[in-house]
Amino acid sequence: MKTNPISDIKICSHLYTFPDDKNKQGAYYLIFEILVNGQRLTDFTYYAVNLEELIQSIDRDGQFYIITCWCGVPECAGVTKGVNVSHNQDLIRWTVTQPEPSRTLTFTKKMYENAIRTAVKQGKKLIAEAKHSSNQNLEVVPMQNEGLIALE
Numbered sequence: 001m002k003t004n005p006i007s008d009i010k011i012c013s014h015l016y017t018f019p020d021d022k023n024k025q026g027a028y029y030l031i032f033e034i035l036v037n038g039q040r041l042t043d044f045t046y047y048a049v050n051l052e053e054l055i056q057s058i059d060r061d062g063q064f065y066i067i068t069c070w071c072g073v074p075e076c077a078g079v080t081k082g083v084n085v086s087h088n089q090d091l092i093r094w095t096v097t098q099p100e101p102s103r104t105l106t107f108t109k110k111m112y113e114n115a116i117r118t119a120v121k122q123g124k125k126l127i128a129e130a131k132h133s134s135n136q137n138l139e140v141v142p143m144q145n146e147g148l149i150a151l152e
Contacts, residue, residue, distance in 0.1 A: 004093070004106040010035040011049065011119035013126055015138070029070070030126055030140045030149070032119055042067060042099050047077055048142045054116055055148075057085040057092070058109070067099065072142030123149040 012035060015028045032049040034041040050072070053064040063084055069077035077099075084095040092112050094105045123140075127149060130138045140146045 004104055006091075007036050007105045007107055008038070009105075009107045009111055009115045010038075011054075011115045013119055013123040015126060015130065016045065016141075028130065028138045030123055030130075030138060030145075031070075032123065032145070034066075036105055041096070046070075047079070047099065048072070049145075050142060051116070051120065051145045051148050053082070057083070058113060058116070059087070061086045067096075068142055070141045072144050120148055 011032055013030060013032045016031045017028050031044055032051065033044040034049055047067050048070045050065055050068045053066045053068075057064045057066065063082035065074045065079065065082040067077075067079055067083065068074040069079070074080070074082070079098050081098050084097075086093045086095075087109075090109045092107045092109055094107075096103050096105065123145070127138065127140075140149065
């Protein structure tokens with residue numbers, strides 16, 4: 001594995017709404033965003049993060065549709081190639097070709113696992129807070145993430 005500089009990864013969750021879309025007013029969406037070195041990996045008002053694919057990539061090499069459409073079908077957002085993930089000792093390497101630009105990123109496994117764990121906890125917290133507020137119309141994006149952040 002060619003070594004690249006180690007990148008910082010964070011996965012943030014927050015509630016998103018479409019303030020200008022009258023058909024969706026009052027609807028809130030729990031979305032996740034991947035930040036690499038403090039910058040969004042892509043436009044997460046269009047694309048979504050599939051946490052299931054992300055979790056599977058912790059220990060396995062292969063192609064993972066970590067970036068998908070809000071509906072959960074990657075092709076719907078024009079993503080026909082997943083993130084190629086490879087492992088070498090305690091490093092995880094991503095080769096991202098879609099969405100553009102193409103790039104290769106390297107993370108430590110510990111940082112990667114912590115980012116995912118934190119995102120799931122943060123998502124659960126936001127759902128709990130939304131249930132106790134007026135944000136009753138809440139949808140988890142994509143729907144594949146619902147089971148991971150469901151409240152016990």
